[in-house]
Each structure stands twice: as structure tokens, then as C-alpha cells.
Amino acid sequence: MLSTCHDSNINGIERFISGVSLFMSKPIHWLVVTDLDASLLDESYCWSAALPAVQRLRNLGIPLILNSSKTLSEMTELATALGTMTPVVSENGGLISVHKDSGLMDPNHVLVRSGNYLTEVNGLSRDFIIGLAHALREEQGYQFQGFSDWSIEQVSDRTGLSHSMARCSLSRHATEPIVWEDSPERYNAFADSLAKAGIRVLRGGRFLHLMGEVDKADGLVCARALYEKVQPKVDWKIIAVGDSANDLAMLEAADIALVIPHADGPHILPKAPRVVYASTPATKGWNDTILTLLTELS
Ligand SMILES: [Mg+2]
Numbered sequence: 564m565l566s567t568c569h570d571s572n573i574n575g576i577e578r579f580i581s582g583v584s585l586f587m588s589k590p591i592h593w594l595v596v597t598d599l600d601a602s603l604l605d606e607s608y609c610w611s612a613a614l615p616a617v618q619r620l621r622n623l624g625i626p627l628i629l630n631s632s633k634t635l636s637e638m639t640e641l642a643t644a645l646g647t648m649t650p651v652v653s654e655n656g657g658l659i660s661v662h663k664d665s666g667l668m669d670p671n672h673v674l675v676r677s678g679n680y681l682t683e684v685n686g687l688s689r690d691f692i693i694g695l696a697h698a699l700r701e702e703q704g705y706q707f708q709g710f711s712d713w714s715i716e717q718v719s720d721r722t723g724l725s726h727s728m729a730r731c732s733l734s735r736h737a738t739e740p741i742v743w744e745d746s747p748e749r750y751n752a753f754a755d756s757l758a759k760a761g762i763r764v765l766r767g768g769r770f771l772h773l774m775g776e777v778d779k780a781d782g783l784v785c786a787r788a789l790y791e792k793v794q795p796k797v798d799w800k801i802i803a804v805g806d807s808a809n810d811l812a813m814l815e816a817a818d819i820a821l822v823i824p825h826a827d828g829p830h831i832l833p834k835a836p837r838v839v840y841a842s843t844p845a846t847k848g849w850n851d852t853i854l855t856l857l858t859e860l861s
Pocket residue numbers: 598599600601602768805806807
């Protein structure tokens with residue numbers, strides 16, 4: 564009898580706490596944080612197949628945040644074409660930028676002003692990274708080439724970018740993409756030497772990216788923090804979208820990880836609270852799966 568009474572009291576307390584929690588819970592708003600190459604963009608760097616989902620996000624007031632190894636110059640052109648004024652994370656989390664009219668960043672904290680964007684820099688400078696990588700190449704005879712070795716025309720040939728986009732791609736502050744042309748064993752020794760100086764090597768779709776101890780997950784966290792600061796009474800949840808190993812940390816920091824497969828299937832298996840695999844590659848897979856998720860979540 565005593566036991567029943569006790570259980571009854573506990574149940575009552577639990578119901579009360581549950582009710583208070585329900586009353587105090589924040590409204591959920593979603594952010595979509597997306598990789599570009601082979602996710603939002605197809606192999607021709609085109610995003611037109613994603614237009615329906617981009618418009619749906621805009622209609623729902625869900626910010627679309629671009630998070631890529633690309634440079635700020637490349638990404639702000641795309642953001643303008645997409646019609647977004649949302650944060651841009653460039654150079655693999657090395658830079659986070661907001662539109663000057665967004666009200667998301669304190670201008671006093673800004674380190675770089677470029678066009679309509681205010682930028683904070685994370686990680687190491689590109690000059691430091693290139694200085695050490697080239698010194699190792701000279702000392703050890705490592706065979707690799709990077710963006711700093713190439714002209715605009717060579718970057719264009721290597722990437723398929725137009726000359727104007729190649730110029731934007733060369734305008735870097737925190738990362739250096741390279742192509743390794745030496746043995747795997749010597750790569751390991753090279754990477755170890757870089758690591759001792761705090762430089763990490765991330766494998767992207769086309770290049771190895773030499774950079775400081777930040778990644779796309781740091782970009783995601785910074786972007787969410789910007790929104791939490793201006794709207795603290797909202798529970799900001801994130802759908803992250805990516806296709807390659809370079810996106811794993813970002814996907815695993817999200818509430819929903821959306822994996823875009825390549826033509827021969829998905830290349831990554833992130834561990835996130837929820838993982839969704841698009842049924843087709845970029846850009847159609849991005850569009851179709853975002854639309855499906857928005858229907859489910861709204
Ligand atoms: Mg990609």
C-alpha cells in the first residue's frame with residue numbers, strides 16, 4: 564500500500580516535471596548547412612536542379628548555409644546567385660562570413676571585410692601553411708603541386724572552373740589545396756611533419772586540403788552560434804548535407820545527416836542522431852531529399 568502511494572507520488576512528480584519541461588521547451592527552428600561540390604552543385608558546378616528545394620527553404624524561412632572548401636570569393640558569388648543573405652563558411656571552416664546587413668555578427672569582432680561580407684578567421688594563415696609545406700618539399704624532395712604553384716589558367720585546367728572562378732579560387736586565406744604525386748609512404752611522413760606544426764590534411768573530392776586545426780564541423784558550430792546569439796529562445800537544429808570524407812565531421816555534428824551518393828553509391832557512413840541517404844547523386848538527390856525532409860518536418 565505504501566509502495567503504491569509512493570509510486571503514485573513519483574508518477575505525479577514525473578507528470579509535473581514533464582508538463583513544466585513541455586511548457587519551457589524552446590520552439591525548434593531548422594538550419595540547412597550544405598557542402599557544395601557533388602552535393603548542392605553537380606559536376607558542371609550547376610545548382611539549377613535544386614531550385615525547387617532552395618525556394619521551399621526560402622518560403623519556410625529556413626536559412627541555407629553554404630559550407631565548403633571553396634574560397635569566400637567563390638561562395639559569395641554563389642550566395643548572390645541563390646539569393647541568400649545567410650552565413651557562408653569557406654575554406655573548410657577556416658573562415659565564417661555573414662552579410663553586412665544580416666545583423667548576425669558584431670562588426671567589432673570582424674577581422675576581414677570583403678564586399679558585402681564581414682568575416683572572422685579561424686585556424687592558421689595560408690602563408691604559414693604554404694611556407695612549411697614548401698620547405699618540406701625542398702628539404703625532402705616530396706612530389707606534390709598546389710594552388711600556389713599554379714597560374715589562373717592552370718587552376719582552370721585542373722578544376723574545370725572558368726578563368727574568373729579560378730581567380731576567385733586562388734584568393735585564399737586559410738587553406739592550400741594540393742595534389743599528391745609521390746608514394747603513400749612518403750605522404751605519411753609529409754603529413755606527420757605537418758601535424759607537428761598544427762597543420763592537418765583533409766581529403767576532399769578533388770584535392771588534399773592543408774589547413775589549421777579547424778574543419779567544416781567548426782563552421783557548422785559557428786553558424787549555429789550566430790543564430791543562437793540573436794535568437795536564444797529557439798532550439799536551432801541542423802540538417803547537414805555532404806558527400807565526401809571531408810564532410811564527415813560536419814555531418815556527425817548535425818541533428819540530421821543527409822548523405823549525397825556518387826554514381827556508384829554513398830562513399831561515407833556518418834554517425835549522427837539520424838542519417839538519411841539520398842537515392843540519387845547531386846544535384847537532384849539534394850533537391851529531392853531536402854523536399855522530402857521539409858514535408859516531414861514542417
Ligand atoms: Mg563535396
